[in-house]
Amino acid sequence: VETAEGTGARSFPPGFVWGTATAAYQVEGAVAEDGRTPSIWDTYSHTPGRVAGGDTGDVADDHYHRFREDIALMKRLGLASYRFSVAWPRITPQVSADALGPVNGAGLAFYSTLVDELLAAGIEPAVTLYHWDLPQALEDAGGWTSRRTAERFAEYAEVVAAALGDRVRTFITLNEPWCSAYLGYASGVHAPGRTEPAAALAAVHHLNLAHGLGAAAVRRAAPGARVALTLNLAWVRTEGSRKADADAVRRVDGLQNRVFLDPVLHGSYPADVLADTAAATDWSFVHEGDLALIHQPLDVLGVNYYSPTVVRAWDGAAPRAEADGHGNSAHSPWVACEDVEFPELPGHRTAMGWSVDPRGMTELLLRLHREHPGLELLVTENGAAYDDVVTAGQVHDVERTRYLRDHLAAVLDAVEAGAPVTGYYLWSFLDNFEWSYGFSKRFGIVHVDYATQQRTLKDSALWYATVVAANAVPAALRG
Numbered sequence: 001v002e003t004a005e006g007t008g009a010r011s012f013p014p015g016f017v018w019g020t021a022t023a024a025y026q027v028e029g030a031v032a033e034d035g036r037t038p039s040i041w042d043t044y045s046h047t048p049g050r051v052a053g054g055d056t057g058d059v060a061d062d063h064y065h066r067f068r069e070d071i072a073l074m075k076r077l078g079l080a081s082y083r084f085s086v087a088w089p090r091i092t093p094q095v096s097a098d099a100l101g102p103v104n105g106a107g108l109a110f111y112s113t114l115v116d117e118l119l120a121a122g123i124e125p126a127v128t129l130y131h132w133d134l135p136q137a138l139e140d141a142g143g144w145t146s147r148r149t150a151e152r153f154a155e156y157a158e159v160v161a162a163a164l165g166d167r168v169r170t171f172i173t174l175n176e177p178w179c180s181a182y183l184g185y186a187s188g189v190h191a192p193g194r195t196e197p198a199a200a201l202a203a204v205h206h207l208n209l210a211h212g213l214g215a216a217a218v219r220r221a222a223p224g225a226r227v228a229l230t231l232n233l234a235w236v237r238t239e240g241s242r243k244a245d246a247d248a249v250r251r252v253d254g255l256q257n258r259v260f261l262d263p264v265l266h267g268s269y270p271a272d273v274l275a276d277t278a279a280a281t282d283w284s285f286v287h288e289g290d291l292a293l294i295h296q297p298l299d300v301l302g303v304n305y306y307s308p309t310v311v312r313a314w315d316g317a318a319p320r321a322e323a324d325g326h327g328n329s330a331h332s333p334w335v336a337c338e339d340v341e342f343p344e345l346p347g348h349r350t351a352m353g354w355s356v357d358p359r360g361m362t363e364l365l366l367r368l369h370r371e372h373p374g375l376e377l378l379v380t381e382n383g384a385a386y387d388d389v390v391t392a393g394q395v396h397d398v399e400r401t402r403y404l405r406d407h408l409a410a411v412l413d414a415v416e417a418g419a420p421v422t423g424y425y426l427w428s429f430l431d432n433f434e435w436s437y438g439f440s441k442r443f444g445i446v447h448v449d450y451a452t453q454q455r456t457l458k459d460s461a462l463w464y465a466t467v468v469a470a471n472a473v474p475a476a477l478r479g
């Protein structure tokens with residue numbers, strides 16, 4: 001096992017927050033317990049053909065029952081913080097498009113106990129209010145294509161913030177609305193599995209609105225808390241030199257980054273994105289006053305980074321390259337980007353097939369610092385899937401450790417160049433339900449044997465513990 005000392009360690013600023021992250025549907029299981037009703041991911045995972053191996057989150061890591069054991073492991077690793085999400089269908093199981101319905105005390109009690117146990121272990125909770133498990137009843141009434149979903153979200157957010165705000169410092173409204181909108185409503189590789197570009201753009205707007213209304217609700221209910229939003233932003237680049245290649249960068253940057261950043265941070269939608277998507281929608285779902293509601297003060301921007309996005313203009317000659325995480329869908333998540341392709345790059349890839357490029361982390365953080373000076377940044381996810389095996393009670397996941405080391409060094413490069421990054425949450429604490437890939441992809445630093453629920457610390461977990469203890473990343477790994 002590598003350690004952070006000895007090989008020329010580079011220190012992080014004092015007080016840098018070290019954590020790991022998970023999401024409710026990926027780890028909890030207990031989907032029919034204590035009053036929980038189905039979310040869109042229950043429906044989707046139980047639809048044949050949607051998830052690899054027919055896997056579902058019915059049991060997952062059984063974290064709902066084993067959270068004490070899991071917290072003990074976090075404590076053993078010396079982790080300072082844990083980012084988890086609250087399952088909306090546990091909190092208001094009877095929600096409809098018109099009304100939030102009664103609050104389920106048993107659902108709230110689970111998270112309240114989780115928070116208490118974390119604090120007792122000296123671990124700071126960071127709460128994501130929405131990590132993709134929309135109550136199915138809301139999807140049946142239009143889901144994120146309907147503004148009523150955003151209105152109900154704000155009411156739900158207020159309930160959770162009121163219940164936990166005395167002990168939780170950080171509330172993240174949404175996790176990766178890009179995925180909810182484009183993977184859920186355009187490519188259909190995520191729940192609810194719809195393939196309608198216009199619906200995806202309506203979802204973009206109503207997710208932005210949900211963030212704005214939710215942020216205001218959290219402030220009302222928990223005035224002392226920090227309000228955050230987590231985006232999967234991309235460092236979009238091209239290796240092409242044609243004018244059309246630069247235009248492809250602009251378009252993908254618009255749909256992935258600016259269509260979320262601009263309304264939240266500036267109160268406007270990018271004019272070029274509105275123009276690019278005009279054939280799909282006239283954006284009439286944006287009502288007078290919505291942009292002011294979305295443009296709420298933001299205390300922290302959460303950044304999830306895994307891999308770079310490389311684009312090139314497609315001239316229509318050869319078949320279009322689509323190395324952009326379309327999954328097995330015939331439908332692209334990239335609305336109005338028919339003339340853009342995503343070339344396969346040579347070089348190292350993770351088990352997801354995502355290319356590894358730590359420089360993208362640095363470039364992304366520096367761009368955010370440059371364009372939004374003064375905005376506090378938090379890496380709310382970063383990590384990698386590899387095909388791990390347990391041998392004699394150990395998991396020698398050298399590639400994951402290398403990925404983590406290189407990306408932590410990349411975060412530190414940005415910090416040293418002035419980017420105000422205050423913490424890092426590794427994805428993920430446990431191996432878990434990796435959405436449409438089911439349990440076939442392992443992102444954890446803790447291995448889970450799904451047959452026995454046995455947890456095994458991987459070498460990367462032991463290595464991460466040394467990084468956390470030293471508040472430093474080694475300059476290089478031995479060997």
Ligand code: GBH
Pocket residue numbers: 023175176179232304306307308309323324325326353354355381427434435443
């Ligand atoms: C996150 O999403 C989620 O928040 C989390 O729940 C999930 O388990 C975790 O990451 C791992 O997947 O094919 O090279 O162009 C990740 C969002 C969007 C990141 C698609 C990778 C495609 C990369 N992903 N993207 S590439």
